[in-house]
Amino acid sequence: MTPECTRVGGTGHAARRGATAGTREFFLLWRVLYDDVMTDAGISPRYRLERRPRRVLPRLEITVPAKPTLRIATRKSLLALWQAEHVRDRLMALYPDLEVELVAMSTRGDKILDTPLAKVGGKGLFVKELEDAMLDGRADIAVHSMKDVPMHFPEGLGLSVILEGAEPTDAFVSNQYSSLDELPEGARVGTSSLRRGLQVREARPDIEVLSLRGNVQTRLRKLDDGEFDAIILATSGLKRLGLEDRIAQDMPPEVSLPACGQGALGIECRNDDADLVRLLAALDDPDTAARVRAERAMNTRLEGGCQVPIGGHAVFEDGGRTLWLRALVGNPEGTQVLRAEGRGSAEEPEALGIRVAEDLLDQGAGEILARVYGDV
Structure with missing residues (x-):
């Protein structure tokens, strides 16, 4: 025989109503028990089962640096x-x-x-x-x-x-001639530099050196307009402006010793x-800095400036351990040019520059520069 089972709760709406009533009775009973516990604990009823009010934070003004x-x-x-x-x-x-x-x-x-x-x-x-x-x-x-x-x-x-430095050399720029040697007698060469001018006059006393001022584009335009047969500019400046095609000759230091710090x-x-x-x-760039420090130390010892007939060019030798510095001083006419050179530790570039300057002073550089300063 199958034992009888007693159905609890029934089905349909009646069953759901019973379940709802049972749930309500459960929560009422739980509330009574909760109140008793809270009262025994000494907690006021006003705090019971109440949601804490939301805390309103002040609006923050945030400044992004x-x-x-x-x-x-x-x-x-x-x-x-x-x-x-x-x-x-x-x-x-x-x-x-x-x-x-x-x-x-x-x-x-x-x-x-x-x-x-x-x-x-x-x-x-x-x-x-x-x-x-x-x-x-x-x-x-x-x-x-x-x-x-x-x-x-x-x-x-x-x-x-x-x-880090670029090429320190001078550039010979001409629309007709490929080098200083090719210029005909009486040719006109433009430059704003006493240093460049004296070296051109020393190498070619038969040509005319004229003052040329203005930015790179202005100088090139004057060349193109026929005011000059050639002009001399810094190689680095032309290349930085994308004008390397205007360079007829990259003049080696033996022909035109650069300015101190050029490039x-x-x-x-x-x-x-x-x-x-x-x-x-x-x-x-430590290497460029060492070369420039040697060149400028020489110039400073001569009490020269950046617009005087002084040239200086330092390069590394012996795997970077030695600096070779060449220098010159001359009168603007190019009739008296003094040269000196020296080698020294790359760790002491200023000492090398001073030593080379002393050599030039011993040759009479001070007198030449004094006359130059007196003339200008």
């Missing part, structure tokens, strides 16, 4: 802008969060175009306005072609880094900005 901005003072010429943009791109590649702004300005040297530089203050005319901008806080750094940087800096400013770029900034100096240090 701006990216740090570095301002580069630069001249407005295409070559100066290329140099500043080159440094900007290098810095932004190293520091992606850094914003870099170019502060372009005209300098006195850009405005005085009818007088030879040596008679109006030399290449220092191209940097004074940039230095003023750094000193009064309108700019943080300035990018210079090292051949144009004066030997001394204003108080509070200094050279922080020297970037290298330097960054000037405030000496007391330690954070900025550390940030820029990643751009420094």
Whole structure:
């Protein structure tokens, strides 16, 4: 026999009503038990089973800090802008969060175009306005072609880094002739540099050297207009502007000894900005810096500037352990040219530069430079 089973709850609506009633009775019983427990615990009924009010937080104004901005003072010429943009791109590649702004300005040297530089203050005319901008806080750094940087800096400013250099040579540019030797007697050669002019006159006293001012494009236009048979410019500047096809001859140092620091770029900034100096240090190229330091030490010992008839060119030898420095001093006419050279440890470039300068002074360089300064 099958035992009888008692059905509990039934089916259909009646069963659901029974279940609902049972649930309600269960919660009522639970509430009574809960109240008894809370009362025994001494907790006031007003806190029982009440949801705590939502806490409304004050609205917070969040300011996202701006990216740090570095301002580069630069001249407005295409070559100066290329140099500043080159440094900007290098810095932004190293520091992606850094914003870099170019502060372009005209300098006195850009405005005085009818007088030879040596008679109006030399290449220092191209940097004074940039230095003023750094000193009064309108700019943080300035990018210079090292051949144009004066030997001394204003108080509070200094050279922080020297970037990897390009070709330091001079370029012979002509639409008709391939070298200085090919120029006919009486040819006209344009340059703004006393150093270049004296070497051209020494090699070719039969040709005429004329003053040539203006930016690279202006000088090339004057050549194309027939004012000159040839002009001499820095190889690095032409290549940086994509004008290497205008170079007829890359003049070797034996023909035209470059200016001190030619081909290298330097960054000037405030000496007391330690954070900025550390940030820029990643751009420094020790090899280029050593060569330039030797060349500039020689120039400084001669008490020369960047617009005097002085040349200096240092190269590494012996696997980079030795520097070979060649230098010259001459009168603008090219009738008296003194040369000296020396080798020394690459770890002490300034000592080498001073030693070579002393050799030139022993030959009479001081007297030549005194006459040059007296003439200008």
